[in-house]
Amino acid sequence: MPYPLTPLSGGDNKQPNPPNEPWAHLAADDPGAELARDARVWKVYVWETDKWDAELVDGWNKSLDLLLVFAALFSAISTSFLLESSGMLKQDPNAVSASALIAISQALIAIANSSSFDPATTLGIGPDSLTPFTPSRNAVVINTLWYLSLSISIATSFLAMLAKEWCASFAAKFVANRTGHPCDQAHRRTQKWTMIERWKMQEIITFLPSLIHVSLLLFSIGLCVYLWDLNTTTAIPVICVSGAAIIFYMLASSKSTDKATSNALAYIQALSFLKPPRRSDKDKGTSISDTEVMIQDFALEQ
Numbered sequence: 001m002p003y004p005l006t007p008l009s010g011g012d013n014k015q016p017n018p019p020n021e022p023w024a025h026l027a028a029d030d031p032g033a034e035l036a037r038d039a040r041v042w043k044v045y046v047w048e049t050d051k052w053d054a055e056l057v058d059g060w061n062k063s064l065d066l067l068l069v070f071a072a073l074f075s076a077i078s079t080s081f082l083l084e085s086s087g088m089l090k091q092d093p094n095a096v097s098a099s100a101l102i103a104i105s106q107a108l109i110a111i112a113n114s115s116s117f118d119p120a121t122t123l124g125i126g127p128d129s130l131t132p133f134t135p136s137r138n139a140v141v142i143n144t145l146w147y148l149s150l151s152i153s154i155a156t157s158f159l160a161m162l163a164k165e166w167c168a169s170f171a172a173k174f175v176a177n178r179t180g181h182p183c184d185q186a187h188r189r190t191q192k193w194t195m196i197e198r199w200k201m202q203e204i205i206t207f208l209p210s211l212i213h214v215s216l217l218l219f220s221i222g223l224c225v226y227l228w229d230l231n232t233t234t235a236i237p238v239i240c241v242s243g244a245a246i247i248f249y250m251l252a253s254s255k256s257t258d259k260a261t262s263n264a265l266a267y268i269q270a271l272s273f274l275k276p277p278r279r280s281d282k283d284k285g286t287s288i289s290d291t292e293v294m295i296q297d298f299a300l301e302q
Helices: 040-091 091-112 138-178 184-199 201-230 233-254 265-276 288-297
Strands: none
Touching: 040 138, 040 184, 040 201, 138 201, 184 201, 201 233
16 A cells, blocks of 8 residues: 655544655654655655665666676677688688699699690689689678677677766765755756656667677578588578577567567667757756656655
8 A cells, every 4th residue: 555755734634654664754744844955755755766776776787797798708709700701701822722732733744744735724824813812792791790790799898888887877976875965865866867868878778788689680690691601401400590589589579568678769869878968958957847756756646
């Protein structure tokens, strides 16, 4: 059963405070003083937001820690594949040496047999031999997908580190080290939270896993193309597993009731954090909207 924040004055309308809350011992405010500087609403707001902010920051930190670990492991795995595939973009010196040895052997055999010997033809010294090496189309596709996947993974790790710093700053200032009058603390916390919403901090943190999903998708496509070039029998099971995972991901996202997880395009608005807040916003100070936000936070349903 929810309890009102400020008991009403009067005999029958007065309701008890929750017995297990730290602010249960606070006396009711005088009529008309419910939003005064020493009103109990500020103390209640600070106590409640302390718990809520601590849980929120803890959830952010756990999500970012998991993301950083996975991104590091995935980057290491991608690098090992890129070391192998990068050779497909340049001419193999071993193959060139082998071709030269074969040509020399053919020339020696021709000389030993006293047969006709054309150096340009036998040794491959002709106009065609000067043609620059051109990698195959599949080699270009594979390396493009894998290098792009690695770049996205590294960029995600960088953004996750920045988000960790944001969380540490928020926790240090408004979770662990709140000082001053409860009214001032409440106003500062509301202003800070307004800036978090304006700079899309929550959206950015929630959007970061989607970048890893894109990186995994690119890597999977490149892996399927790579295996198809090597052996189709080996590639078919990998293609089936990758396709099933992609279909499941799309179905799970489309069935989600949470718009934040079902529509990743909405998080593009998080890029607005690159735009600094307007001067008028910084000069407003604490307005009546701050009080409205605090009252709404504690508007409990009867």
